[in-house]
Amino acid sequence: MSQTLLPGSTIGVLGGGQLGRMLTSEAQRMGYRVVSWIGGADSGPAATADFIIEEPFNSEAGLARFIEMADVATVEFENIPRKLLEKVAGALPLMPGVLAIATCQHREREKLFLSGNGFPCAAFQVVDSAETLAEALTRLPENGGILKTAEFGYDGKGQLPVTSASNPEETWSGFGAPRAVLEEKVDLAAELSVLVVRDQEGRTVCYDPCENIHRDHILDVTIVPARVGEAVVKEARQVSLGIAEALEYVGILAVEFFVSYDGRLIVNEMAPRPHNSGHHTIDANEVSQFEQQLRAITGLPVGSTRAHSPTVMLNLLGDVWCETDAPPDWSNVLNMPGATLHLYGKHEARRGRKMGHVTFTAPTLEEALANQNRAREILGIPVLP
Numbered sequence: 001m002s003q004t005l006l007p008g009s010t011i012g013v014l015g016g017g018q019l020g021r022m023l024t025s026e027a028q029r030m031g032y033r034v035v036s037w038i039g040g041a042d043s044g045p046a047a048t049a050d051f052i053i054e055e056p057f058n059s060e061a062g063l064a065r066f067i068e069m070a071d072v073a074t075v076e077f078e079n080i081p082r083k084l085l086e087k088v089a090g091a092l093p094l095m096p097g098v099l100a101i102a103t104c105q106h107r108e109r110e111k112l113f114l115s116g117n118g119f120p121c122a123a124f125q126v127v128d129s130a131e132t133l134a135e136a137l138t139r140l141p142e143n144g145g146i147l148k149t150a151e152f153g154y155d156g157k158g159q160l161p162v163t164s165a166s167n168p169e170e171t172w173s174g175f176g177a178p179r180a181v182l183e184e185k186v187d188l189a190a191e192l193s194v195l196v197v198r199d200q201e202g203r204t205v206c207y208d209p210c211e212n213i214h215r216d217h218i219l220d221v222t223i224v225p226a227r228v229g230e231a232v233v234k235e236a237r238q239v240s241l242g243i244a245e246a247l248e249y250v251g252i253l254a255v256e257f258f259v260s261y262d263g264r265l266i267v268n269e270m271a272p273r274p275h276n277s278g279h280h281t282i283d284a285n286e287v288s289q290f291e292q293q294l295r296a297i298t299g300l301p302v303g304s305t306r307a308h309s310p311t312v313m314l315n316l317l318g319d320v321w322c323e324t325d326a327p328p329d330w331s332n333v334l335n336m337p338g339a340t341l342h343l344y345g346k347h348e349a350r351r352g353r354k355m356g357h358v359t360f361t362a363p364t365l366e367e368a369l370a371n372q373n374r375a376r377e378i379l380g381i382p383v384l385p
Contacts, residue, residue, distance in 0.1 A: 002200030004299035007031025009218055011294065012070025014088070015039075015055075015077030016046035018344035018354060019274045020311060022282070023076060024048045034297070035069045037062060044345040051117040057084050060336040067091040072297050075253060078105040079152055095200075095250040095297040096272045103247065104272040106182045108150040114267055117246050118241055121267045122258070123184040126150075127172075128304050134168035136182045143185050144198075145232050147171070150179040160162065161185070167236055186266060190259040193277040194240035197292040198249045199302045207305045209236045209287065210277045212256075213384065218352060220276045221372065222313040224284065225365065235265050243270065252293045254278060276315070276354070283340045283359040284311035309338070309361035312368040321349035333375045338362045 011027050013020045016038025024034045025048060036049035039057040046052055051069060055062030057080065066073075066088070073086075073094045078101055078210035085098045103109045108282065114121040116358040127147070137145075149158035161181070162171060191214065196206040211226035212219055226233065240255040247253070254275030258266040278289035287295075287303030295303055320328050330341055360376060362368035369384075376383045 002299040009033070009071040009266060009295070009298070010035055010050075010224060011071055012037070012066055012073035012092070013049070014073065014075045014080050014084075016042060017077055019047045020076035021045040021048055021344060022279070023290045023293060024275060025295055026288065031165070031198045031289070032294065033182050035066065037066045038256060043345045047345060053223055055080055063087055067360040074235055074293065074297050075101060075273055085159060093297070096253070097248070097250070100247045100249050101272045104270045106151055107148055107269070107340065108179060110269060111181055117269055119243060120265060122186055126181050127180045128178065130172040130298065131170045133172050133182070137162065137164050137166055137168055140182075141184060142163045145185050146174055146183050146281065147175060147180050149177040150181060151358075186258045187261045188258055189261045191231075191268075192193055192259060194236050194255045194257070195252060195275060195278045195281070196240045196244045196255065197252045197296055197302050198244045200250055200299055201294045203302050205240055205302050205305050206237055206240050207278070207281060207289070208307055209233050210280075212277050215382070216352065218317065218354075219276050219315055221315070222280055222367070223369070224280055224307060224311050232259060232265055239265070239267065243267070252278070252289050252298045252356045278310045278358050279342065280313040280359050282342070284309050284361050309363070310365035310368050312360045312365075312372045314358045314360070314372045314375060314381075315354060316379075317351065318349035318353040320381065321355065322351055323380050328379060330380045336360070336374065338368065338370045339371065339375070
């Protein structure tokens with residue numbers, strides 16, 4: 001039986017990025033306070049929290065302060081040291097739990113979980129040396145594979161395309177990771193994600209699947225509803241709900257999928273937190289992914305996932321700022337109906353750095369897509385084909 005934490009309680013957030021910032025905004029709207037342990041100097045996004053702890057994540061003093069101040073804890077970034085997660089969970093409720101976070105933060109554990117529970121994932125082999133890589137390369141199909149670090153990979157980092165002709169010694173020595181996963185290379189027809197929320201009583205719902213388009217391995221746009229067949233939508237929902245149940249998950253979980261040209265739906269990876277592809281829910285749904293996270297961890301029932309409008313979310317990377325010496329002029333973008341701007345308060349713009357997003361809602365998906373393409377032209381972002 002869950003115990004409800006009433007407004008006035010303090011939510012502890014591990015991490016200090018834009019996801020924590022948006023979670024903080026929803027928490028404060030609902031009457032909660034937030035303590036963010038960011039593990040270093042504040043780069044801007046965490047500034048909205050009521051309390052900020054900057055000590056590194058291995059600091060016992062930081063841990064003591066966090067535990068003293070928080071009534072419940074969650075993460076906005078999965079690559080939190082497991083030992084710290086275990087210490088936090090030993091002192092106060094941590095949702096999602098250590099096992100779920102540890103599974104999602106490590107590709108090897110993630111793939112073993114998926115395959116062991118019968119969820120569809122790309123064929124893979126675990127590699128820990130040049131010798132095991134050499135053997136794994138011989139099993140690759142003609143189109144090759146992707147070598148991925150077991151830990152700390154996101155937005156395309158820690159990945160290397162390989163083929164059966166790759167030199168295992170040179171590849172492994174240059175890869176720089178003690179363990180890796182070698183996956184088959186999937187010929188992509190589309191990429192999807194499903195946001196699923198599960199509360200402490202086991203009630204589980206999911207949002208409409210999102211269609212995601214990446215540019216240079218970083219999410220570029222999210223399109224909802226996804227432009228795929230109903231059978232794919234149904235399967236993606238079922239798999240995502242099944243994963244949340246198998247993990248005994250509490251909170252918001254993002255399940256990312258590949259759709260292959262040969263018709264397969266394949267789980268790519270999971271994120272144990274709010275997700276970039278779910279930002280549109282702030283403007284396009286009755287309850288956002290961030291409010292769902294708060295409802296789940298405070299013992300409140302899950303909310304509606306109904307979308308009131310078709311929507312397209314456009315990520316804003318630091319490239320937009322770097323093209324000129326002046327900050328972007330948002331006037332022409334916000335002059336379009338249904339456009340909503342979200343900036344993350346980061347002190348410095350860098351190419352490839354996520355600085356914000358614009359959500360476009362419209363009566364039809366075609367109109368939302370057309371508006372975001374006009375915004376791309378205004379901001380100097382390459383237009384989608």
